[in-house]
Amino acid sequence: MAYTERHNIITDWWFKVITWRQRHIKEGPFIIFLALVTGVVCGFAAQLLKFLIHFISSHLTSHLSTTSANWAYLVYPVVGILLTVLFVRYVVKDNISHGVTRVLYAISRRKSRLKKRNMYASLMASSITIGFGGSVGAEGPIVFTGAAIGSNIGQAFRLSPRVLMLLVGCGAAAGIAGIFRAPIAGMLFTLEVLMIDLTGATVMPLLISSIAGATVAYVLEGYDSEFFFTQSEPFLTRKIPYTIILGIFCGFASLYFTRMMIGMEAMFGRIKFRWLKIMIGGAIIALLIYLLPPLYGEGYATINQLLDGDTESILDGTVFYATRDNVWTVIGFIGAIILTKVFATSATNGAGGVGGTFAPSLFMGALCGFIFAFILNYLFPDIGLSNQNFALMGMAGLMSGVMHAPLMAIFLTAEMTGGYNLFLPLLIVSTLAYMTIRLFEPYSIYTVRLAKAGDLLTHQKDKSVLTLLKVDNLIEKDFKQVHPEMNLKQVVDIIATSNRNLFPVTDGDGMLLGVVLLDDIRNIMFRPDLYRKMHVTRFMSAPPARIEVSQPMEEVMNTFDRTNAWNLPVVDNGKYIGFVSKSKIFNSYRRVLRHYTDDE
Numbered sequence: 001m002a003y004t005e006r007h008n009i010i011t012d013w014w015f016k017v018i019t020w021r022q023r024h025i026k027e028g029p030f031i032i033f034l035a036l037v038t039g040v041v042c043g044f045a046a047q048l049l050k051f052l053i054h055f056i057s058s059h060l061t062s063h064l065s066t067t068s069a070n071w072a073y074l075v076y077p078v079v080g081i082l083l084t085v086l087f088v089r090y091v092v093k094d095n096i097s098h099g100v101t102r103v104l105y106a107i108s109r110r111k112s113r114l115k116k117r118n119m120y121a122s123l124m125a126s127s128i129t130i131g132f133g134g135s136v137g138a139e140g141p142i143v144f145t146g147a148a149i150g151s152n153i154g155q156a157f158r159l160s161p162r163v164l165m166l167l168v169g170c171g172a173a174a175g176i177a178g179i180f181r182a183p184i185a186g187m188l189f190t191l192e193v194l195m196i197d198l199t200g201a202t203v204m205p206l207l208i209s210s211i212a213g214a215t216v217a218y219v220l221e222g223y224d225s226e227f228f229f230t231q232s233e234p235f236l237t238r239k240i241p242y243t244i245i246l247g248i249f250c251g252f253a254s255l256y257f258t259r260m261m262i263g264m265e266a267m268f269g270r271i272k273f274r275w276l277k278i279m280i281g282g283a284i285i286a287l288l289i290y291l292l293p294p295l296y297g298e299g300y301a302t303i304n305q306l307l308d309g310d311t312e313s314i315l316d317g318t319v320f321y322a323t324r325d326n327v328w329t330v331i332g333f334i335g336a337i338i339l340t341k342v343f344a345t346s347a348t349n350g351a352g353g354v355g356g357t358f359a360p361s362l363f364m365g366a367l368c369g370f371i372f373a374f375i376l377n378y379l380f381p382d383i384g385l386s387n388q389n390f391a392l393m394g395m396a397g398l399m400s401g402v403m404h405a406p407l408m409a410i411f412l413t414a415e416m417t418g419g420y421n422l423f424l425p426l427l428i429v430s431t432l433a434y435m436t437i438r439l440f441e442p443y444s445i446y447t448v449r450l451a452k453a454g455d456l457l458t459h460q461k462d463k464s465v466l467t468l469l470k471v472d473n474l475i476e477k478d479f480k481q482v483h484p485e486m487n488l489k490q491v492v493d494i495i496a497t498s499n500r501n502l503f504p505v506t507d508g509d510g511m512l513l514g515v516v517l518l519d520d521i522r523n524i525m526f527r528p529d530l531y532r533k534m535h536v537t538r539f540m541s542a543p544p545a546r547i548e549v550s551q552p553m554e555e556v557m558n559t560f561d562r563t564n565a566w567n568l569p570v571v572d573n574g575k576y577i578g579f580v581s582k583s584k585i586f587n588s589y590r591r592v593l594r595h596y597t598d599d600e
Helices: 003-024 027-061 078-092 097-107 121-131 139-156 161-180 183-192 200-221 236-271 274-291 300-307 327-351 358-379 387-403 406-417 422-439 450-451 459-465 488-496 553-563 584-595
Strands: 502-506 512-517 566-572 573-580
Touching: 027 161, 027 200, 078 274, 078 327, 097 139, 097 161, 097 422, 121 139, 139 358, 161 183, 161 200, 161 406, 183 200, 183 406, 236 274, 236 327, 236 358, 236 387, 236 422, 274 327, 274 459, 300 358, 300 387, 327 358, 358 387, 387 406, 387 422, 387 488, 387 573, 488 502, 502 573, 512 566, 553 566, 553 573, 553 584, 573 584
Parallel strands: none
Antiparallel strands: 502 512, 566 573
């Protein structure tokens, strides 16, 4: 049987399945079922990604020395980036960097449609990048992978863009829940970062997919938290002033991380030669990891060391190993990691690696919180701050500031570590970090790229609805045309057969020259003595503005607001097509808004 014939048989069979579903299963229960399926599949995808990263990393680093520097760190990251670039260029053949940003773009501009290859491309590429030492996280790629899984499941059943958007959110939530074993944080990520509306129709599918993703992780990995954390001492209210200072400090550290990341991306963006990017980025990341090995990969081992209060092990495998008992060596080493983490992350991505900024923000936050308490305890021994507790708070603070998602940061930190007893200080630090960075940077690390390009619609609901409207679907063409050589009598005869008070003036080629307004000629319409003397060229006027048929609806509405017009002509390179009215736009806007917020 030929391939084409087999394909047609499968297509016909699947069409019958879709038709049967539409007749026998209501959309609401079916979405719940798809959310469950999406959650389970994304949970397995998250586990596969974690396994591949740990498998590659452990095989590469298990034999390395802990008492001296390792030259292998100068090679591994570069090899990983080269393999990733080759995989993306010759296998994927698509841009898969900045996973969360691309999900936001798909929701904003592509009606939540993601390509089939996105279900595996980021997963494979990021496992190579991170396993070989790339200083990035796996969470951005698993969000991209999960969103693509949800989108393609929805597309397979020919579901509407509204449902596709929800399934994209379900996939992203399940990815986060599966990789961190944090179902609440997974749902909050979708609500705060992707800005999927919280309604009765969305909360249940999101929750089900998050729980399903986390359940897969619990079954395969056990019930231990992602990070081992034992609260070293209870949090006392007298330490609240220090948590306030830490929150503000984390806010500025988040601002530093965001601004430097964007600046480094812009620098790599100006380099046009791919191999030059690989050389520069590879050299930066290799040198940094050689000097500061905790920058290798996601850095979760270092986070566990900090949460366990172990400062000496951080200097294992470094040129500073011999002086690891010196307090100022520890302070300088951790401070250097904090300052250079953003360079390592941006160099990895800029050179062609694939990874996210989720793990780097957690890593840098733990270091910021730990060093904050460590220095204060050293300078003022009577303060008695818990280094481990403050490391945990720093994780929530940096994540909240970098991602502009305080609720997700609080719950993710608590779920990953089991540190629910520190809920109050987590709230304080996360909230203050978010408030601090918002004073200087209105967009998160994920949205700032789209905001600069004018493609950020998910965080602005008015624009989200407007982008679903198209000018060519709103054009009204029942306006009678007049021509410049017509006299007043001919115009009056046309008016008598029209139910409009506006008449476009066109030439022989159909080009729009102006408009005739009924109000402008009302005073001469009933003067027969002027019928042969007055011509259209005498009483036509220029329209307040012209709408190009290809203009996005947001620009169209801005034009209406600027001109205070009620009807505007639509042209295609100057050729008259019809008119678009504000009333029709409003009616269509309300219809789309009801469709996308319907809880049924």
